[in-house]
Amino acid sequence: MADTADTITGIECPVYLQYHFTAGRAPARFLTRIKEGVLSGQRCPRCSNVYIPPRGSCPACGVPTEEEVELPDKGTVQSFTVVAIPIPNNPIKPPFVVANLVLDGANISFIHLLSECENSEVRIGQRVQAVWKPREEWGYAMDNIRYFRPIDEPDVPVAQIGKLPVTGREG
Amino acid sequence: MSAADILSQDFELGFTYTRSTGPIVGRFLTGLRDRQIFGIRASDGRVIVPPMEYDPDTAEALSEFVQVAEQGAIVSWCWVAQPRAAHPLDEPFAWAMIRLDGADVPMIHCVAAPAEASLATGARVQAVWAPETRGFISDISHFELAGGGN
Ligand SMILES: [Zn+2]
Numbered sequence: 011m012a013d014t015a016d017t018i019t020g021i022e023c024p025v026y027l028q029y030h031f032t033a034g035r036a037p038a039r040f041l042t043r044i045k046e047g048v049l050s051g052q053r054c055p056r057c058s059n060v061y062i063p064p065r066g067s068c069p070a071c072g073v074p075t076e077e078e079v080e081l082p083d084k085g086t087v088q089s090f091t092v093v094a095i096p097i098p099n100n101p102i103k104p105p106f107v108v109a110n111l112v113l114d115g116a117n118i119s120f121i122h123l124l125s126e127c128e129n130s131e132v133r134i135g136q137r138v139q140a141v142w143k144p145r146e147e148w149g150y151a152m153d154n155i156r157y158f159r160p161i162d163e164p165d166v167p168v169a170q171i172g173k174l175p176v177t178g179r180e181g
Numbered sequence: 182m183s184a185a186d187i188l189s190q191d192f193e194l195g196f197t198y199t200r201s202t203g204p205i206v207g208r209f210l211t212g213l214r215d216r217q218i219f220g221i222r223a224s225d226g227r228v229i230v231p232p233m234e235y236d237p238d239t240a241e242a243l244s245e246f247v248q249v250a251e252q253g254a255i256v257s258w259c260w261v262a263q264p265r266a267a268h269p270l271d272e273p274f275a276w277a278m279i280r281l282d283g284a285d286v287p288m289i290h291c292v293a294a295p296a297e298a299s300l301a302t303g304a305r306v307q308a309v310w311a312p313e314t315r316g317f318i319s320d321i322s323h324f325e326l327a328g329g330g331n
Contacts, residue, residue: 018202018210018316025196032189041188098197150188 036066036075041150047142051116053077059117063152083140084178085113085158086166092129107132111158115176122152126159135165137179205234208246214316218308219246220284227285249283251308252327256280256287260297270323275300279324292324299326 033041036052040063043050051062052075059068060079067074090109107129110119124132126141138158148154163179202210205221209231212219220230222245224238230249235242258277264270269291277300278287293309294300307327314320 016211018207018214020199020201021210021317022197022199024198027194027196028191029194030189030191032187038188099195 034066036064039078040064044152044154045148045150047145047148047154049081049083049113049140051079051081051113053079060115061118062113062116063120079115079176081113081115081176082178083113083142083155084161085111085116085138086171086174087124087132087134087136087138088112088119088171089134090124090132092132105129109138109158111138112172112174114174114178117172119172120152122155123157124159125157132160133165135168135171137161137163137166203234205232205243208232210316210318210320212248213318213320214314216251216310216314216320218249218251218281218321220249220281221245222247228283229286230281230284230288247283249281251281251321253279253281253284253287253306253324255292255300255302255304255306257302258292258300260300262297269319273297274323277306277324279306290318290321290324292326294326 040050049062050064051060052064052066053060054068054071054073054075055077056071056073057068059070060081061068061075062081064075088110090107092105092107094105096104102123107124107127108121109124109132111122112119124138137160139161140155141157141159142148143154143156166174166179209219218230219232220228221232221243223229223233223243224236224241228247228249229237232246233243256278258275260273260275261268262273264273268274270293272293275292275294275297276289277292279290279292280287292300292306305327306324309322309325311320311322
């Protein structure tokens with residue numbers, strides 16, 4: 011029991027949101043392919059943008075995206091942050107790098123971890139490649155990729171980030 | 182494109198907020214921990230509970246705490262026939278606006294009652310304290326119907 015002389019100055023008021031998430035057709039297809047170790051996006055029939063993970067429609071054009079596009083596991087850092095504060099229930103110890111990455115051939119970024127790098131040397135335009143878990147651990151999950159790591163390729167100029175072909179930097 | 186498996190999964194998104202109470206709400210919560218209920222006097226003389234930090238009319242900072250009773254009357258209420266997991270009581274209960282004796286505005290809390298029919302506007306209620314208090318609104322476990330006239 012607290013000392014009655016103590017005045018309350020703070021309270022814990024957590025909010026827990028319980029979801030039951032059902033993946034739609036496009037995200038389910040994406041997850042089915044990533045279970046096989048394949049990164050697959052979808053191309054918009056109107057503006058040709060390639061989205062990964064796909065949502066089944068183009069947010070710019072409002073039309074369904076049905077053409078499936080296999081993408082490599084190489085990409086470019088579009089932006090990043092160095093996380094310095096521990097996140098409750100997150101086993102990763104700070105400081106670590108979370109980055110918006112654009113795969114070669116994609117036109118939209120997703121968020122993943124960056125590792126095997128000096129945090130102070132991470133930069134926009136840096137080339138990276140996925141480090142996968144062992145095949146027997148693959149499931150319907152983006153964390154089949156443990157993290158991305160820098161690779162020895164020249165940086166991508168800012169204006170070209172998100173515009174590389176599937177064949178990548180050299181393509 | 183081949184038909185994909187139907188994939189679904191439960192997950193919980195948690196925001197583990199802590200919040201600074203400030204001196205006014207802090208005093209209210211400290212009172213609850215000590216099994217007392219405090220309101221605050223506004224510029225027009227009304228006692229507002231839970232206490233407000235600033236006057237609703239003049240926006241001046243308020244500071245005159247007034248202890249109110251742990252009994253009061255139901256001003257309005259809503260019966261919850263099927264309580265959900267997040268609700269404070271497992272059995273059917275009422276959310277009620279309760280004007281505590283000594284207060285001029287009602288505050289919301291829950292009322293345990295045997296049935297919807299036993300509730301009425303003006304019904305007298307009495308706070309039931311939690312077995313252990315810690316400085317939180319749930320230190321008042323709930324209100325229950327009390328004897329006495331309307
Ligand atoms: Zn489009």
